[in-house]
Amino acid sequence: MAAITLLEAVKQGLWEEMERDKNVFILGEDVGEYGGAFKVTDGFLKQFGADRVIDTPISESAIVGAACGAAMMGLRPVAEMQFIDFISCCFDMLTNYAAKSRYRQGIGIPMVVRGPCGGGVHGGPFHSQNVEAFFLNTPGLKMVEPSTPYDAKGLIKAAIRDDDPVLFFEHKLLYRNPKIKQEVPDDDYLVPIGKAATRREGRDLSIITYGAMVYTALDAAAALAKEGIEAEIVDLRTLAPFDREAVCETVKKTSKIMILHEATRTGGMAGELTAVINEEVFEYLDAPVVRVTSIDTPVPYAPPLEEFFLPQVEDVLKAARALVKY
Amino acid sequence: MNKEQQLEIYYYLHLTRTLEDKLENLLKQGKIIGGLFRSLGQEATAVGSAYALDKNHNDMVSPLTRDMGAMMVMGAQPREVFSSYLARTTSPNQGRDQNLHFTDLQRGFIGTVSPLGTMIAVMNGVVMGARMQGKQTVGMVYIGDGATSTGAFHEALNFAAVQNLPLVIVAEHNGFAYSTPTAKQMRIQNLADRAQAYGMPSEIVDGNDVLAVYEVARRAVDRAREGGGPTMIEAKTFRMRGHAAHDNQSYVAKELLDEWRKKDPLENYERQLLESNVAITDELEAIRNRVEALLGEDLAWTESQPTFKGEDAVAGVYA
Numbered sequence: 001m002a003a004i005t006l007l008e009a010v011k012q013g014l015w016e017e018m019e020r021d022k023n024v025f026i027l028g029e030d031v032g033e034y035g036g037a038f039k040v041t042d043g044f045l046k047q048f049g050a051d052r053v054i055d056t057p058i059s060e061s062a063i064v065g066a067a068c069g070a071a072m073m074g075l076r077p078v079a080e081m082q083f084i085d086f087i088s089c090c091f092d093m094l095t096n097y098a099a100k101s102r103y104r105q106g107i108g109i110p111m112v113v114r115g116p117c118g119g120g121v122h123g124g125p126f127h128s129q130n131v132e133a134f135f136l137n138t139p140g141l142k143m144v145e146p147s148t149p150y151d152a153k154g155l156i157k158a159a160i161r162d163d164d165p166v167l168f169f170e171h172k173l174l175y176r177n178p179k180i181k182q183e184v185p186d187d188d189y190l191v192p193i194g195k196a197a198t199r200r201e202g203r204d205l206s207i208i209t210y211g212a213m214v215y216t217a218l219d220a221a222a223a224l225a226k227e228g229i230e231a232e233i234v235d236l237r238t239l240a241p242f243d244r245e246a247v248c249e250t251v252k253k254t255s256k257i258m259i260l261h262e263a264t265r266t267g268g269m270a271g272e273l274t275a276v277i278n279e280e281v282f283e284y285l286d287a288p289v290v291r292v293t294s295i296d297t298p299v300p301y302a303p304p305l306e307e308f309f310l311p312q313v314e315d316v317l318k319a320a321r322a323l324v325k326y
Numbered sequence: 327m328n329k330e331q332q333l334e335i336y337y338y339l340h341l342t343r344t345l346e347d348k349l350e351n352l353l354k355q356g357k358i359i360g361g362l363f364r365s366l367g368q369e370a371t372a373v374g375s376a377y378a379l380d381k382n383h384n385d386m387v388s389p390l391t392r393d394m395g396a397m398m399v400m401g402a403q404p405r406e407v408f409s410s411y412l413a414r415t416t417s418p419n420q421g422r423d424q425n426l427h428f429t430d431l432q433r434g435f436i437g438t439v440s441p442l443g444t445m446i447a448v449m450n451g452v453v454m455g456a457r458m459q460g461k462q463t464v465g466m467v468y469i470g471d472g473a474t475s476t477g478a479f480h481e482a483l484n485f486a487a488v489q490n491l492p493l494v495i496v497a498e499h500n501g502f503a504y505s506t507p508t509a510k511q512m513r514i515q516n517l518a519d520r521a522q523a524y525g526m527p528s529e530i531v532d533g534n535d536v537l538a539v540y541e542v543a544r545r546a547v548d549r550a551r552e553g554g555g556p557t558m559i560e561a562k563t564f565r566m567r568g569h570a571a572h573d574n575q576s577y578v579a580k581e582l583l584d585e586w587r588k589k590d591p592l593e594n595y596e597r598q599l600l601e602s603n604v605a606i607t608d609e610l611e612a613i614r615n616r617v618e619a620l621l622g623e624d625l626a627w628t629e630s631q632p633t634f635k636g637e638d639a640v641a642g643v644y645a
């Protein structure tokens with residue numbers, strides 16, 4: 001068992017599922033011979049053949065449409081978006097076909113649409129987005145975003161075995177980050193969809209977050225600890241449907257809640273989480289729920305602009321101190 | 327075409343090539359933010375086609391990132407390109423977007439976006455709008471072989487044909503879409519066949535022959551201006567670098583690269599100018615020196631410009 005990167009973990013999970021179940025197949029742009037723009041499917045074509053590792057034309061709509069149809073026939077397609085930003089090109093297939101199929105016609109669509117998300121690499125407005133809020137308002141879609149290699153492997157396997165469509169977001173900043181390498185079991189394990197994980201225990205406030213922001217939260221928590229403030233960090237892992245129980249539990253425990261995400265502010269995950277907290281555990285709160293998010297602009301390209309756009313450790317610290325004082 | 331024009335074309339070809347060479351060096355020095363998508367080997371397609379547009383009619387072009395030559399022809403300046411790539415405050419896109427994603431409606435270029443196919447649909451509206459305003463504007467828009475697989479491309483081509491829009495679609499057939507060869511992208515040999523399905527005329531041209539590209543584009547532009555509707559031009563060319571600088575294009579056969587290296591559009595044009603006695607070596611050399619001086623000056627200027635302040639990110643989302 002060697003320490004592996006998050007990218008390596010997604011790859012392992014995919015590989016094992018391909019070995020385990022002949023119904024699993026991969027399709028997308030440059031996924032075969034090239035092994036994917038980020039090399040997640042490197043070596044798959046050679047191992048599993050062109051019938052199960054399909055290089056497609058640049059046709060996101062047709063890719064996801066085909067995945068829907070194949071899934072209805074009992075296959076388990078995994079479609080790659082070269083960058084998750086281009087999922088906008090198959091919006092109709094996802095929101096109108098995949099999401100509604102089970103409800104409309106009683107037929108589930110067990111497909112995964114996965115791809116690299118997130119900013120911090122100066123990719124500009126079209127290679128940096130976090131797209132969860134586009135889909136949060138669509139009942140029928142599940143959304144997952146792992147922050148650790150262990151979870152990445154367990155969750156991609158769970159997503160493939162899930163009987164409903166799962167959008168699987170892989171933060172490109174975490175892909176090869178050596179600092180988050182982890183030893184991951186070689187054997188078959190799943191991380192359940194719909195369950196959050198507590199990354200750090202604390203009593204003074206809770207930071208509910210996911211994806212690369214888990215590490216921003218951890219860095220902030222380390223600094224806060226030096227000031228005597230103990231922050232709890234809840235990593236959602238599944239964004240839809242998210243773990244209400246875990247969210248409510250941490251509210252009951254610390255009574256002070258910050259929601260931290262990289263996606264832009266308005267209409268984002270944080271708003272929805274806040275509403276649920278208000279509905280279910282309002283009386284446990286000792287302060288209004290605080291949002292720390294990216295600002296409401298497209299993702300800017302120039303480094304100083306992008307840095308300003310993205311939530312930084314400093315932003316978390318400021319908000320945390322104010323929250324604790326409240 | 328007179329001598330002055332032919333030399334002007336040489337200027338733009340050489341400018342495009344050398345500007346990209348400089349960008350490649352800057353990338354190696356770690357000064358470029360983000361990626362670099364070169365048009366090495368394809369410059370004649372962009373330059374020759376855009377040269378057929380008429381600035382007096384406020385013709386509009388929407389180039390891809392591999393069509394810097396078209397941006398140059400329409401009057402984009404090297405300092406704008408440097409400023410964008412180096413993310414300086416003088417950047418025409420204010421640091422909000424990258425590389426050649428910048429627009430000047432006056433000069434007649436509309437920066438592309440990354441999602442492929444989008445700009446054909448947008449350019450339909452540009453020329454439709456201009457027509458509604460009584461203008462004789464012709465639009466030109468570029469698309470790669472790979473991007474002709476998108477839904478947006480097909481919807482927009484059909485729309486342009488049905489509305490009889492004054493649009494010229496330049497399809498750059500450069501062999502590969504990232505790592506995907508055309509044979510995996512479509513079952514047809516020629517992108518031009520795509521146009522037939524929509525009742526749109528098309529022409530195939532050697533994309534590495536700048537004057538041939540110009541001639542074909544000129545006919546299409548004239549036809550569009552006279553109310554004859556859209557045309558698709560397929561330019562056969564080759565991408566001599568990887569998709570972007572990180573890609574060593576190991577998936578491209580060496581023989582293929584060798585074969586196309588012999589068809590280098592800049593070297594061939596240079597030879598053509600000399601052999602046909604349009605120009606003498608000194609004249610070409612003078613042009614090259616002019617380019618070198620301009621690039622040196624613009625790069626030095628750009629590097630002396632400041633970078634952005636974080637708060638600059640906030641403004642500009644709404645009017």
Ligand SMILES: Cc1ncc(C[n+]2csc(CCOP(=O)(O)OP(=O)(O)O)c2C)c(N)n1
Pocket residue numbers: 029058060082083086089392440441442469470471472473474476498500502503504565569
């Ligand atoms: C809708 C969409 N899907 C995927 C991508 C990712 N992508 C960027 S360039 C590219 C290949 C484009 O190939 P082609 O159109 O032939 O142009 P070329 O790069 O060869 O000039 C891909 C797949 C994208 N930009 N937009």
